[in-house]
Amino acid sequence: MAQLATSTVGAAIAVKDLEIRIRGDRGSYPVVADMALTVERGETLCIVGESGCGKSMTALSLLRLLPDAASASKGSIEINGEDFLAMPERRVEDLRGVEIAMIFQEPLTALNPVLTIGEQIAESVRRHKKLAHKAAMARAIETLQLVQMPDPARRAKQFPHELSGGQRQRAMIALALACDPKILVADEPTTALDVTVQAQILGLISDLQKRLGTALVLITHDLGVVAEVADRVVVMYAGRRVEEASVYDLFEHPIHPYTLGLMGAIPRPVAGRPATERLVDIAGTVPPPWDLPKGCAFAPRCPRASARCHEERPPLEEKRPGHFAACWEHVDA
Amino acid sequence: MLAYVIRRLLLLIPMAVGMIVVTFGLLLLVPGDPAAVLLGPEASPEMIANLRRTLGLDDPWYVRLGAYFWQLLHGDLGRSIFQSAPVSEIIGGRIGATIELAVVALLLATLIGVTLGVLAAVRQGSLIDTVTMLLAQLGVSMPVYWLGLLLMLGFAVQLNWLPAIGRGAPMLDAIVAALSGRPQVLWDSILHILLPALALAANSAAIISRLVRTSMLEVLREDFVRTAYAKGLRRPRVVVRHALRNALLPVLSVIGLRFGALLGGAVLVEMIFAWPGLGQLTFSAVSQRDLPLIQGIVLTFALIFALVNLVVDLLYALVDPRVRLG
Ligand SMILES: Nc1ncnc2c1ncn2[C@@H]1O[C@H](COP(=O)(O)OP(=O)(O)OP(=O)(O)O)[C@@H](O)[C@H]1O
Ligand code: SF4
Ligand SMILES: [Mg+2]
Numbered sequence: 001m002a003q004l005a006t007s008t009v010g011a012a013i014a015v016k017d018l019e020i021r022i023r024g025d026r027g028s029y030p031v032v033a034d035m036a037l038t039v040e041r042g043e044t045l046c047i048v049g050e051s052g053c054g055k056s057m058t059a060l061s062l063l064r065l066l067p068d069a070a071s072a073s074k075g076s077i078e079i080n081g082e083d084f085l086a087m088p089e090r091r092v093e094d095l096r097g098v099e100i101a102m103i104f105q106e107p108l109t110a111l112n113p114v115l116t117i118g119e120q121i122a123e124s125v126r127r128h129k130k131l132a133h134k135a136a137m138a139r140a141i142e143t144l145q146l147v148q149m150p151d152p153a154r155r156a157k158q159f160p161h162e163l164s165g166g167q168r169q170r171a172m173i174a175l176a177l178a179c180d181p182k183i184l185v186a187d188e189p190t191t192a193l194d195v196t197v198q199a200q201i202l203g204l205i206s207d208l209q210k211r212l213g214t215a216l217v218l219i220t221h222d223l224g225v226v227a228e229v230a231d232r233v234v235v236m237y238a239g240r241r242v243e244e245a246s247v248y249d250l251f252e253h254p255i256h257p258y259t260l261g262l263m264g265a266i267p268r269p270v271a272g273r274p275a276t277e278r279l280v281d282i283a284g285t286v287p288p289p290w291d292l293p294k295g296c297a298f299a300p301r302c303p304r305a306s307a308r309c310h311e312e313r314p315p316l317e318e319k320r321p322g323h324f325a326a327c328w329e330h331v332d333a
Numbered sequence: 334m335l336a337y338v339i340r341r342l343l344l345l346i347p348m349a350v351g352m353i354v355v356t357f358g359l360l361l362l363v364p365g366d367p368a369a370v371l372l373g374p375e376a377s378p379e380m381i382a383n384l385r386r387t388l389g390l391d392d393p394w395y396v397r398l399g400a401y402f403w404q405l406l407h408g409d410l411g412r413s414i415f416q417s418a419p420v421s422e423i424i425g426g427r428i429g430a431t432i433e434l435a436v437v438a439l440l441l442a443t444l445i446g447v448t449l450g451v452l453a454a455v456r457q458g459s460l461i462d463t464v465t466m467l468l469a470q471l472g473v474s475m476p477v478y479w480l481g482l483l484l485m486l487g488f489a490v491q492l493n494w495l496p497a498i499g500r501g502a503p504m505l506d507a508i509v510a511a512l513s514g515r516p517q518v519l520w521d522s523i524l525h526i527l528l529p530a531l532a533l534a535a536n537s538a539a540i541i542s543r544l545v546r547t548s549m550l551e552v553l554r555e556d557f558v559r560t561a562y563a564k565g566l567r568r569p570r571v572v573v574r575h576a577l578r579n580a581l582l583p584v585l586s587v588i589g590l591r592f593g594a595l596l597g598g599a600v601l602v603e604m605i606f607a608w609p610g611l612g613q614l615t616f617s618a619v620s621q622r623d624l625p626l627i628q629g630i631v632l633t634f635a636l637i638f639a640l641v642n643l644v645v646d647l648l649y650a651l652v653d654p655r656v657r658l659g
Contacts (some may be wrong), residue, residue: 065559090567097565104563109556114578114653124564159654175564 010081012183012215013039013062019074020057020066020239022289029290031070032057032239034316041182042213044206046226046247048262049236052286055219056105058236059185062217063102064092079183098128101181103189105219107168111160117144117171118156121178128179143174148200166193173201177208184208185217190225202229223263227251235259238297239289241316245323255319255330257304258282296328304329337658341643345636352635353405356628357398366390367414367622388414401628410632411625413618420629424611428633431610433504434602435595437530442537442595443588447581449538450545454580455572457550465542472539477598481532481605488528498607501525529606533598537591544587548580555579582653589645593638 020032032054039045047055060066061077064084077084079100084092104110112120121140125131131139137156144152147170160168173189184205190198206229208214220226226233230247235256243256254260261282284301293299299309308328316326368384369376385391389400404411410420453465489497501507501522511519552558553576561575603612611630618626650656 060559063563065562068554093562093565093567095565096563102563104556104560106556110560112557112561112575112579113655114582115575120560123566127565161655175560 011038012041014078017075020070021073022070024069026290031289034240039215041215043231044216044229046230046233047219050286053236054239056187059187062185097124098179100183101176103173103176103186105187107172116157121175124178143178147174180212183215187219243325249323256325256327257302258298345639356631365622370621410629413626414623415621420625424629424633427611427614431599434599437526438533438595441530442534445538446541447545450542453546454549469539469542472535478601480535481602484528484532495528496525529602529608533602544584548583552576552580585649589642592641596634
């Protein structure tokens with residue numbers, strides 16, 4: 001299995017050979033496989049990929065918060081060099097929220113409907129900073145201000161259903177940032193926000209990174225955001241990494257047909273097609289994880305697919321220094 | 334909020350009128366003559382006819398119903414035929430005991446039901462879960478009188494731990510006594526109420542525990558529970574503060590409805606344990622066809638039930654910020 005060239009010693013996050021398996025009505029099948037991630041302190045890793053490719057599952061495993069049906073069935077996760085999967089539950093609880101925090105994808109369902117925004121943030125502060133009720137609430141309001149919540153003192157007293165979608169998302173972000181986490185996992189944190197606010201929030205997160213050396217794992221659909229904030233990028237398809245590179249390399253020389261599809265450009269001229277043709281979306285749909293094709297999972301949709309692609313799964317290999325891809329017929333950079 | 338309470342209270346009036354008319358109609362249909370019961374088997378037909386006239390029982394039904402409403406308008410529930418005392422006085426002397434029994438039973442049912450329901454949900458599929466659900470099945474299907482007799486036989490007759498029948502000092506008096514240095518009075522009251530309250534509570538406890546379990550299982554899968562864990566909160570805090578609080582919302586209205594069922598069950602339990610409350614009174618009033626007394630009791634029960642439901646609705650709005658009263 002291919003590994004990153006970078007050393008993983010002392011990294012904030014080091015995931016190796018991770019498999020996440022679902023046990024459900026359809027039997028047991030992996031939704032994430034051969035996953036490896038290394039994020040240094042202060043570094044930003046972006047994970048991109050279509051809906052259902054296992055981004056949220058990967059993110060949840062980094063807090064050991066996988067749903068009951070799912071479990072890390074193989075591999076290892078190290079947080080600050082400690083074996084995270086073998087850690088006692090109480091120690092994990094001590095780390096969550098302060099050492100490693102998460103911004104969840106759905107702010108409406110991720111916030112408790114019967115507690116005020118302020119209470120929910122202050123609860124986290126009280127838990128980790130040992131502050132009294134009043135001081136914790138003051139800290140909550142301060143954090144809400146930080147994420148540009150309008151009228152933060154009043155919002156703190158309101159319930160999630162009383163806020164707009166964008167405000168809820170900011171409350172969710174404030175909740176994650178309240179205790180100055182050293183590692184932040186953000187699952188599409190800015191989707192419901194307009195571009196200006198989104199830029200503000202991303203700016204805020206990168207301030208936090210500079211101030212505290214926070215390691216950031218950012219999941220997003222938005223390649224514009226990736227270009228803006230990422231140091232390294234992992235492109236996922238059907239539960240696996242298909243391409244991984246520094247943000248510069250990825251945008252300069254994308255080599256996997258799926259990445260090219262995501263970027264909206266067709267790969268190098270295939271017979272009979274002009275190189276300038278743009279793809280708005282990649283045709284076809286993602287195969288379900290319980291029914292993956294035998295060879296390359298992308299083959300049914302891939303414009304470059306050959307006979308071999310349908311038979312054998314391509315391994316992730318270093319195609320150029322620091323630039324990995326899993327493809328038999330990749331584009332030459 | 335106040336307007337809502339007033340509106341709900343005003344709605345009680347048509348409800349009470351309806352209850353009275355229905356009870357009145359039912360008693361017209363049921364055979365039995367209070368005059369005959371009152372005078373005993375030796376009475377001659379003339380004596381009975383005389384008494385019926387004095388009691389106004391020979392008047393047409395609409396006159397009697399009208400007269401009853403006229404009394405009510407003046408705040409008068411009438412006089413009992415058999416006890417020759419005002420109905421309000423008789424009920425007033427009994428109502429405390431029944432409310433005490435029902436409230437203690439409701440507290441017991443809630444405490445037992447919620448605790449077992451939460452344990453079963455948190456340990457889904459474990460031995461605790463299986464045993465709890467078996468107990469709940471038993472509690473739901475076991476008739477109140479049967480359980481009452483069983484408890485009495487076991488704890489009072491066989492083990493002799495608890496008194497079989499009767500009531501100690503009224504609970505509020507007993508608490509006052511305990512506070513002024515006589516705890517044995519309170520202890521005695523508690524010992525007396527334990528068996529009847531438990532018999533009365535079992536059914537509701539079983540229903541509540543099932544409901545809490547289902548509701549908890551659902552809530553524990555919610556995203557906000559995961560968020561609570563992501564904050565680093567420990568499991569007991571997540572379960573109680575985040576999950577249970579939400580899981581209890583649908584249970585709350587059921588707990589309110591159970592209070593009505595408890596009042597009904599009290600009639601049987603009071604008979605078994607000789608508990609001097611409205612239940613016992615209901616039994617004798619019905620067997621004697623004591624019309625004014627029956628009407629008074631029905632009205633009282635209906636009123637208590639309606640008030641309890643109002644309180645539950647207000648509580649609901651208090652604990653669920655998404656609920657708007659109106
Ligand atoms: N609780 C669950 N039980 C069973 N399967 C699940 C569960 N949650 C997710 N899955 C499945 O796991 C796979 C990966 O889901 P995941 O949520 O990680 O996707 P994602 O990349 O985050 O997608 P999106 O962009 O839509 O958020 C999907 O096929 C999904 O159907
Ligand atoms: S391996 Fe083949 S099918 Fe898969 S992405 Fe590469 S070219 Fe396409
Ligand atoms: Mg997701």
